[in-house]
Amino acid sequence: MKLYLKKLSLLLVLCLFALQGRAQFEGYQLSPAAKISLITCSSGDELYAIFGHSAVRVNDPASGLDIVFNYGTFDFNEPGFYLKFIRGKLNYKLSVAYFQDFAYSYTQDNRSVYEQQLNLTDAQREQYWQFLTHNYLPENRFYLYDFFFDNCATRIRDGIEATFPDKVQFHMAHMDKNLSFRNLIDLYLPPQPWSDFGIDLALGAPIDRTATPYEYMFLPDYLSQGFATATIEQDGTAAPLVGERQVIFQNTPSTASGAFALSPVVFGWLLFFVALLITVLDFKRNKRSRTFDVFFFLITGLLGILLFLLWTATDHQAAANNFNLLWALPTHVLAAVYLGRSRLPGWLPTYMLVTAVLAGILLLLWFVWPQQLHTAVFPIALALGLRAAYTVWASKTTVPSTTNQKIKEKI
Numbered sequence: 001m002k003l004y005l006k007k008l009s010l011l012l013v014l015c016l017f018a019l020q021g022r023a024q025f026e027g028y029q030l031s032p033a034a035k036i037s038l039i040t041c042s043s044g045d046e047l048y049a050i051f052g053h054s055a056v057r058v059n060d061p062a063s064g065l066d067i068v069f070n071y072g073t074f075d076f077n078e079p080g081f082y083l084k085f086i087r088g089k090l091n092y093k094l095s096v097a098y099f100q101d102f103a104y105s106y107t108q109d110n111r112s113v114y115e116q117q118l119n120l121t122d123a124q125r126e127q128y129w130q131f132l133t134h135n136y137l138p139e140n141r142f143y144l145y146d147f148f149f150d151n152c153a154t155r156i157r158d159g160i161e162a163t164f165p166d167k168v169q170f171h172m173a174h175m176d177k178n179l180s181f182r183n184l185i186d187l188y189l190p191p192q193p194w195s196d197f198g199i200d201l202a203l204g205a206p207i208d209r210t211a212t213p214y215e216y217m218f219l220p221d222y223l224s225q226g227f228a229t230a231t232i233e234q235d236g237t238a239a240p241l242v243g244e245r246q247v248i249f250q251n252t253p254s255t256a257s258g259a260f261a262l263s264p265v266v267f268g269w270l271l272f273f274v275a276l277l278i279t280v281l282d283f284k285r286n287k288r289s290r291t292f293d294v295f296f297f298l299i300t301g302l303l304g305i306l307l308f309l310l311w312t313a314t315d316h317q318a319a320a321n322n323f324n325l326l327w328a329l330p331t332h333v334l335a336a337v338y339l340g341r342s343r344l345p346g347w348l349p350t351y352m353l354v355t356a357v358l359a360g361i362l363l364l365l366w367f368v369w370p371q372q373l374h375t376a377v378f379p380i381a382l383a384l385g386l387r388a389a390y391t392v393w394a395s396k397t398t399v400p401s402t403t404n405q406k407i408k409e410k411i
Contacts, residue, residue: 359385
């Protein structure tokens, strides 16, 4: 009868998950058979899933409770969702789901799911359960997401430390590989070279700081490794924090053939050789190709505006101090307007000279900058400097534009 009543109370608790403003788990205590585990999910194919995922499973077979606490969710219906997302002001939240549904969604995406059971005493298990349920209260479940310092993985690590102050020790010296935050995320991005390029463009020098092994745990794989070697104090002795990692679902390796795709590096060098060919032809024909320069500098300037706004108009701290602005100058947009004219204003050659010099400095000091620039930037900056230098030379030799030349030929 007691077991029936406990299961009935649990059913009522689960039915209240979606309701706001009350403590859904109030009064529920775990049985001695309950276990709490760290769940780690492998990378997915999409960019939002490529770094993996972490969650906490609570399984109490005595009552049938089997749920997942997930810090990686957000609400699409939140007012101003897209603007908040762009500006770095989007709140993520702790959600709860049935473990069976959670695991099924990952198996459908062919993503591995692993489990590490926390080695907790009955009192410690109940203590952490109370932390999780208190964290799930409507007034506590929301938090301002930060990819590197406050995400689905760090929330679990920080929650364990908050529950057991000064009792959990992470032994991670062996994991120290002298990697920066950029190096760490680069480990996951080879399957998506254009995403890697975009991230390297958008994120500035702050993520090139060398991370400590403790900070590696913003990535779920490293959180799993950190827990595997961590200890927790129990009755004055240090016990392993987790048991052996168990496989809940092992993904099937992809057999898709690696079809040729235009990578950012290949694109960058193609762009440079196109710019070089145009410049050589312009020089031989005594012309200035306006159309190419207008589009090249316009697109580069628009990119510069985006990078500048990410730095100054959002809360994305990782987008600050972006050295890509040495070549992607926002003012290139204005320059593009005047490059489209047959007669160049007097200030433009000076501007283009500065552009060429900046590109040269960027390339000469490539390995000195505090920000690791993407390899594809090298040929793009080289092409930009080449066209800027040619424009300076053309302004001094009064080279006509291709448009004017065609008009003269018709006459």
